[in-house]
Amino acid sequence: MTQAPSKQCDILIVGSGAAGMTLALSVAENAKVILISKSVLNEGSTYYAQGGIAAVFDENDSIEAHVNDTLKAGAGLCDKQTVEFTATSAKDSLEWLIRRGVSFDKMDNQSNKYHLTREGGHSHRRILHAADATGKEVQLTLAQKVRNHPNIEVAERCNAIDLITSRKLGRAGNRVLGAYIWNRDTEQVETVAAKFVTLATGGASNVYQYTSNPDIASGDGIAMAWRAGCEVANLEFNQFHPTCLYHEQARNFLLTEALRGEGAVLKRPDGSRFMPDFDEREELAPRDVVARAIDFEMKRLGADCVYLDISHKSPDFIKKHFPTIYERCLGLGLDITRDAIPVVPAAHYTCGGVVTNLQGETRVKGLYAIGEVAYTGLHGANRMASNSLLECLVFARATAQSILPQLEQVAIASDLPAWDESQVSDSDEEVVIAHNWHELRLFMWDYVGIVRSDKRLQRALRRVEMLQQEIHEYYANFRVSNNLLELRNLVQVAELIIRCAMQRKESRGLHYNIDYPDLADDAQPSRLKPD
Template sequence: MTSDVLIVGSGAAGLTAALNLAERFRVTVLAKGALDEGSTAWAQGGIAAVLEPGDTFESHIDDTMIAGAGLNDRAIVELVVENAPASIERLQRLGVPFATEGPNGNGALHLTREGGHSHRRIVHVDDATGWAVQEALLKAARAHPNITLVPDQVAIDLATSRHEQRYSGAGRVWGVYAVDRGTGAVNLHTANATILATGGAGRTYLFSTAPRGATGDGIAMAWRAGARVANMEFMQFHPTCLYNLEVKNFLITEAVRGEGGRLINPRTGHRFMPDLDLRAELAPRDVVARAIDAEIKRDGLDYVHLDISHMPAEFVRGHFPNIHDKLLGLGIDMTREPIPVVPAQHYTCGGIMVDRHGLTDLPGLYAAGECTQSGLHGANRLASNSLLECFVFGEAAADHIAAHWDSLSPPPPIRPWDESRVADSDEEVVIKQNWTEIRRFMWNYVGIVRTTKRLERARTRIRMMTDEIADYYGSFRVTPDLIELRNLLQTAELIVHCALHRHESRGLHYTLDYPATSPEAEDTILIP
């Protein structure tokens, strides 16, 4: 399939780009599974924007820089923050039903507050903002005649100059090879310009709030094609994921703490956050996650309690209807009792290096959203800046493609996928075993608190697995599980490489061997 612009990923970044391009160009959007299965639909909290009287862009910028531990690119932070109100307006025009203060939805937008923010600036749709945003964007995309949405396409690798029928070493990107989940056939999708909007790498870890498909695909593909990757050591752990042996990966939004939720040691009954930080439960996520991790390890706990039962029951049900109903189905009434919570991997702050237009190092390739390192998040993402980044950079990439269309030539003939020397796998157990092993050693050795020895152990295991998985990949037909395993291992290697390189503790990277923060803030940039 050939189109003007190919977008890999159907979340907020990908669909924002598609809608901004579709007035002039034919756009194809590939989804890894169903069109609404990505991380956007899972986002509970909301979108940060300066809308409250007395709040300022400067304040939002400062909060972002403080959370990012000085590693943010201030110019990029300014770009994103100053474009936030306009992004909210566009979403309202698309029909996103943001919560309001007045009766019958006629009042000002209701703003909540989350950790690290000095003002109330989080617009939301109760506790299911991402789902409402995803629905509105998908509805608009489906209605546009120039947008073709293709689900169940698992991208394998970028098609570049070296795949041209007349080989070239120019490094130009012409699209992707992707396997169809239904048929197992490998399809070639080409375009004048390609945008990666593939999300993060949360499933590299044993416990994660990310959806099943967050396996670092875009990051791994871009790295293999020759793009730089940066700051992969900064893996954000959300402090409060529901602890439940049957239901995994259910996030308890930060807004619960923003509206008065308290963290309690279940053994002692002690509220511990005020002892550690003046902001208490509203401290940035890295501070809160480390505090919970310390309580659990010191007292041999399985979890800590998040308690909002001191607030009026009607208030709790009104603000968190989806969480309340979900927990009630598990036998937990959050209006009367605490919620058992543990930290879990939540967001990938590093990724493919891009500029303010979403441009990567590779001609013809753009990227936007969680798969990128744009300079916005620095060493730690400020709550509710993630969806915002998707809207701003999705639009920025679209605008740059439109402005430079004359320089984006159509794709030349590209070689089809070659399966002539491979067979069907007869050892699927290899994939399952390696998948489980990667996620477990990453959780134990490259988690919230790190040491050089643990990181080196992880690196040793990665080296042992690399040849085995490469041999498997070269011998058998690709399947979605094999593609994801290959990308998980590549992503794990990038995370460990970055973590070993950083000889300090900064933001989300905390190591017992280098507990101090260096005077100079420097990005960890990996060059293929």
């Protein structure tokens, strides 16, 4: 592997989902942008988001109601100022998307009113959607704009290895200066110098054995930010989506909450409903409540799964509103107009992350974090449905407004050191990475999953510390690979998740510890700072 030539830009954006592309398009008229995509541009969590984006478009709804619903779903740990900022900015952000060509479903062909659906935790219909493939519509529309913009360079199939900071180079202060980027096609490590760097890398749900996320969701941004000196918070709150398809040929296929919003019910294997036994909101209770109820019933009954049933609705209704799910299930031998769908909970969304302010700024100068990688205080102890893509849009646009006025005040560092691989060799033991990857995801699922205990967390910490030693030695001696970089980051994020969970001596939202089943009176966000 040879050293690639270095590159320079005004703004380096690591991540190509809704957050990264919204930022790129918001600054590109005034800045040279390099956008790093770990896979191809259309891959990532945004593309697979089914449900929609929350915003107040109905005259019977209100920003105050959106705020209150979000605060309630967050179980007392949301930052109210952040929630108000997000809900107030929601409609403008959706209209920005619409102006760029994103097409949301209307009530009918003659109407200018959008079809609004309702999901768990919402008191009103306020979810704009494109059938059941909203993320795909957003991703493909923005990707076309990004590819066609002359000021945006897209680097596909590239992994960010680490951030370059003045502190790491022994210089004064702690400002981000760029990043090392590994191009998987050329097998070269590029040094990219930038005035500003924004992490838009998504979450870390691949730290768990079962997840709805694509394979690239490996906590890269969280781990890189931590190594650069950023603070993280609330990483114990990993949302487990209640309804992931249980099928050996479709491990990661999510069944949108909008199914339950439109009347689908959860049933035991014998056909009886169980959500009325757990919560008065039944299937529309927040995700943590529904996921724990499913987990409880599966363990109580020794069942491999439970069932989600919308077959009581008309076939035309189902095919119109959920065409993606209908076709995918039909291809697996399930006709959802007649059959109940087997489902299990799966790790879905990282509610904590890199601590930022309302402009996306971290504690490292020049470094921003937006979208799922960031902790803004919006989600608290549980994310309300369809606030995730909204957060990407709102904070990407806020970050653009923060960066643009500073561009002329910052110089690009032209003397960054090249990537040094003079002391490493090619690995002859890739099987070690595969075994460590499997071990990590399995013990995180068993010990730091939907239900936890102090003993389980202590066991998980011991195992993760052992893995870290092995992986550090491996990283120091062998050339980088995709699996090695992802495993290194996942193990780091796993440690942070465990340490955040050990701080919380209560059960709240997505964090349930059987040793502390009650709510604490003075709960605060968990926070970790690097040494």
